[in-house]
Each structure stands twice: as structure tokens, then as C-alpha cells.
Amino acid sequence: MAAAALLAAASVPSACGPKTDTTNSEATDTTVKTQRIVVAYVSANSDIMPDPKAITHINYAFGHVNKEFNGIDIQNPERLHKIVTLKEQNPDLKVILSIGGWGSGRFSEMAADSANRTHFAADCLRVINEFGLDGVDIDWEYPTSSEAGISSSTADTDNYTLLMRDIRGRIGKDKSLTLATPGNAKYYDFPAILPYVDFINIMSYDIGRVPFHQSPLYASRHTKLTADSALKCHLNAGIPKEKLTLGIPFYGRGFKEYPDYMDYKDLKVLDGCRMVWDEEARVPYIENKDGELVLGYNDPRSIDIKCRYIIDKGLLGAMYWEYTCDNPQGELRTIVADYMLGRKGRDYEASRKQK
Numbered sequence: 001m002a003a004a005a006l007l008a009a010a011s012v013p014s015a016c017g018p019k020t021d022t023t024n025s026e027a028t029d030t031t032v033k034t035q036r037i038v039v040a041y042v043s044a045n046s047d048i049m050p051d052p053k054a055i056t057h058i059n060y061a062f063g064h065v066n067k068e069f070n071g072i073d074i075q076n077p078e079r080l081h082k083i084v085t086l087k088e089q090n091p092d093l094k095v096i097l098s099i100g101g102w103g104s105g106r107f108s109e110m111a112a113d114s115a116n117r118t119h120f121a122a123d124c125l126r127v128i129n130e131f132g133l134d135g136v137d138i139d140w141e142y143p144t145s146s147e148a149g150i151s152s153s154t155a156d157t158d159n160y161t162l163l164m165r166d167i168r169g170r171i172g173k174d175k176s177l178t179l180a181t182p183g184n185a186k187y188y189d190f191p192a193i194l195p196y197v198d199f200i201n202i203m204s205y206d207i208g209r210v211p212f213h214q215s216p217l218y219a220s221r222h223t224k225l226t227a228d229s230a231l232k233c234h235l236n237a238g239i240p241k242e243k244l245t246l247g248i249p250f251y252g253r254g255f256k257e258y259p260d261y262m263d264y265k266d267l268k269v270l271d272g273c274r275m276v277w278d279e280e281a282r283v284p285y286i287e288n289k290d291g292e293l294v295l296g297y298n299d300p301r302s303i304d305i306k307c308r309y310i311i312d313k314g315l316l317g318a319m320y321w322e323y324t325c326d327n328p329q330g331e332l333r334t335i336v337a338d339y340m341l342g343r344k345g346r347d348y349e350a351s352r353k354q355k
Contacts, residue, residue: 036310036340037317039201039245040333041098042083044075046324049082052090054330054337058083059137059178059201061322063099063127065106070119072099072127084132096176097127100139105150107140111159120163121170128175135176135198138164142187161192168196180247180319183207183230190237200239201319204230205249213296214253216281217306222293223281227306231313245317246310250325250332252297257288265327267297277301303332307339 039057042050050058060080063072074080074097087093100107110116124136141148143156153159168177180201181188190200204227205215216223227246234244252262257270269275272289283302286295298306310318317340326332337343 035342036315037199037245038336038340039317039319040323041319041321042323044079047079048324050086050323051330051333052086052093054333054341055323056092056317056341057094057096057134057176058086059096059098059319061098062101062104062139063097063136064101064104065099065110065120067106069106069110069113070116071123072097072120074127077131080131087132094134094176095132096135096137096178097131097133098137098139098180099124100141102141103148103150104139104141105148107143108151108153108156108159111140111143111163112153112155114162117159117163117166121166124167125170128171133175135171135178136167137176137178137180137201138167139180141180142182144187157187157189160187161189164193164196181234183225183227183233185230185233185237185239190234190239194239194243197243199243199245199316200234201245202227202230202234202247203321204247205321206253208296210253210255210296211293213278213281213283213285213293215247215249215296215298216278216283217302217309218281220278220280222278222285222296226281228309231315241314242316244315245319246306246315248303248306248318248320248332248336249298250320250322252295254286254295256292256294258286258295262295262297263325264297264299264332265325267295282306298332300331300335303335304339307336311339 037056039059040050040055041059041061043061060083063074066073084095110120143160144152144154146152176198178197178199178201180203183204207230208214208224212224213222216226218228219226231246250264252267253260254262257273269286273286275284276287277284282305284299285293288294307318318336
């Protein structure tokens, strides 16, 4: 949803699965809507408070399936209480508990048992009421897969559908129920779960590992899956564009000279390296003296381009991991807010280039 090192898979196949008719879904939106949504993941292990005017939704990361397989354990519940107080500054802000994340297990056992599912759904309602939340985000990564070191079963996909049905039935229609999905749009029965979910956050990051870009918009010699192909995978799976957000990383992925994971605020060019712009993929990267891609990331220019892409495709909005990865000036999140919340129009890219 969805969360960089904790959330995203090391790699995903590029196949999208069976194609359905998406003629209407892929129509270009040629007007800038007044406002889309901005979903920001906010981690439990930070004390930074987000700007409630720069986002529409906070996904608090994380809650986990408890050891009894029938309820929710919340990381740092005191911070969640503080995050909810941001609604005093922005009454329209939605605060959602994201349950799961990369390596978070016990979903398979919980969802396979009808009694456990019933108790878990009831606990979703409990935490919503106890913390004053606007819903829950089920970030099981991934049904039928043990890639993250969690248990799995061939029945997981069907049980996931039953889980979403049970949660929706318990929390009611006025609370949000969302999920984060990998770029290849696998693991979920989307036609079956669509009646229960409000929207879906595409994790269009960590979709390639160095020496490939981790979040390119389009294909180049340095790419595997791309954000554009991830969107097409989801549209081909039958999801309406109005129920999709596109994920944007506020971090980089590296190797050799660079660590595997690096916040945007910590990014720097090491001796012997240089920044390069991939005009085809529409993202930057850092290469070493041997010409190798050693850090793939997104910068203000590439995020600006992705935001215009979201508008052009008529998507619901943008999602990013993670709020505290941005620099103290809020350089990246400001661009996202300006576009998604209707603060800037079509001439924004041109005006930025002139600065």
C-alpha cells in the first residue's frame, strides 16, 4: 500500500493475466478534476506528524493479525490516537488502519476459518470505534504466496474474498475498506471483491530491483514491469479506473555503493557516481563509474510527470509510501498535493521548468 522495504515484493512477474474489455476504463480524462485523493502511508515508528492539509487519507502502518488468528494487534497505538487528532485541523481527513504489510502473516489461517473471520471482522469494527477511524485497509501480501516468509494456501484467494465480504458486512457501508495490490495484479479475485471495496492502491514501486528501475513510468532498457503496465494489468483485471490510485515511492532502491533502501531525504550522489535521467522510463537514477545503475528512485520531476499521468488517465488519485521519507521541506508531497487537490493546472510542469 503498500510500503517499501516492509511492504513491497522483491520482484513481480510482468504478466497481467487474461485481458478483458477496458475500452471505457482506459479513456483519457482531458480535464483536471477539482480534487482527487492523496493516500499517504504513515508509519508507527516515527514521531513526525503529517500535514493534514496535504493529504486526504492516512493509511496508518500497521496493524497485524493477532497470535490467536481472530483479531488485530496495533503497532504503537498511542501514535495512532495522535494521528486521529489531525482530523481537528482537517475534518475531511480520513484515517485508516492498514493491517498487514510485507512479512506480516497469520492471514491465511485467519481467513480460512469462518469463526476466525467473524471475530476478525468484529475486531475491525472495534478498532474503528475505539480510535475514531474511517475504515481499514487489508494489506495481505499476498494470498497464495509465501514469498514474504508467511504461511499460504491455494485457497487464500477465495478466502480473501470471504474476508472482505465479512468485514464489509460488519463495518457497514459508511466506513472505508481498501487494499494494496502488487503491480502485476495477481493473487486477488477482483470481480468478486469489487462490491466490497471502496478503492485499490496499486503498489507501482519495487516492481524491479537494481540494476533495474524500481518505479519507472514507461519501459526502457533499465526496466521490468512499469507503472504504466501495472495500471494496464489492473484495468485488464476489470477494475474501474475510478477505483484505482497509483503508488509513488518516496525512497530509492540501491546496491553496491548504495544501501538496498534509502529515503529521498537521505539521497546523495557518492564520489564516482552521477545522476542520470532516463528519458524513456521518465525517472532518474544514479550510476557508478562503471556505468551501472546503482540507485533507482523518483525525484520531483518524475513525480510531477506521474501526477499528470494520473490526471490524464482519470484515476482516483495518488498513493505514496511513506510520508516521513520526504525531505523536511515536503518537496515531493507538495507536488502530489498540488496536482491531486486541484491547486495547480496543466501549466504546472512548464512553470516548474522555468524556475
